[in-house]
Amino acid sequence: MLGSLNTRVMLEYLPAIWQGFLSTLMLSAAGFAGALALGIVACALSIQPLRWLRLSATAYVDAIRATPLLAQLYFLYFGLPRLGVVLPEALIGVVALSLNSGAYVAEIIRSGILAISRGQVEAAISSGMTYLQRMRLIILPQALRPTISPLIGQAIVLVKDSSLLSLISVVELTRAGQMIAIDRFMPVEGLVATALAYLLLYYLLKLVAGAWSHQNRLPGPA
């Protein structure tokens, strides 16, 4: 089947695929940046002493994890205008991705923090550090290191999830592939071109992950 691929058409649509690629890259980057911010906040809320703030963080994480991203996306897409909030589709898409991924990011970071032994916290408390100093100097540097690889995993999931944005007519990679399918009645060519572009994105992320972990090996002698 692959041998019978119409590569000429695929090449013809290369500029469109490239545009889609860049658009997916940008939407994902923005979505993930938002997810990190949200995730850090939700995680911080889930481990602080005030009960109702903890409960609201848990409610957020549960609500997101229990429902499909598509439902969340449509909820924002159709729900926001009813509240009088009219946003461009791409922005709605980014918000949905951030909200969705943020819940998973919160859980990843939380598990990193919970893995820090009580003794570390007690040593820091005993030396007179404030809560924020303990977090910044002792807990987070230790907690974040093992979360890097699950976070990259979450970023990879987010890139693929961003294909759902095609359903609210955001032009990105999946949408660009569909154009080949629709204009030329060549769905396989469209899908293969899209898949290759996603693969490229995946390897880019792996490259980043590799560089990061190389730079941040556990301290010690070479």
Place this chain on the structure above:
Amino acid sequence: MIEFTDVHKWFGSLHVLNDISLTVTKGEVVVVCGRSGSGKSTLIRCINGLEPFQKGRLVVDGFDLGSSSVRLRELRMEVGFVFQSFNLYPHKTALENVTIAPIHVRGLSKAEAEVRGRALLEKVGLGDRMQNYPHQLSGGQQQRVAIARSLCMQPKIMLFDEPTSALDPEMINEVLEVMVSLAREGMTMMVVTHEMGFARKVADRVIFMDRGAIVETADPETFFTAAKSERTRDFLSKVLHH
């Protein structure tokens, strides 16, 4: 320096500190011993506010720990705590472990803190290990770094919770030596330990705890030779002849 008056503490229904009254004066070295679960750790953890208590009065260096407005952070700057499990920060070098609190809590400049930190690491015999990370050090070395880390805050009181229990036998002495010299320099110390040699050498008083209560307080000589309570003698016969 440290004054317990009728202090009680419960963990749920478990009475872990039962009517503790105890005064430790400046420069005194007090050794605390007793069976596992008798409340030794809880006792010294109350002193720097790591554990709250429910009844009684505890004043440390002028700070009233029972009062709701007590400035615990300021108190903790004056009280060093050495843990059984060292609890060094694994992502920091020995020198960074020692200087981090002086820099961020006392507000020393990095240079000042390092001068102080280097001197202390030299003093505990680790002048050549300053740039090593904890996982590159033996247990005895880690515990000496932990002691230097507490001393670098220039505390008025040092608390030790079984500082040598997690160590291989051949490393116990190097840590005890540091503690002995600290005691001889006049540091106010409370030490939970079963190292009776240490108690003999430098303790001004030895305390025996049982089921949350202090059942014996005496100078080391009396404690080891003429303990009043049956339970203390029973405990001593087990610790001294095993």
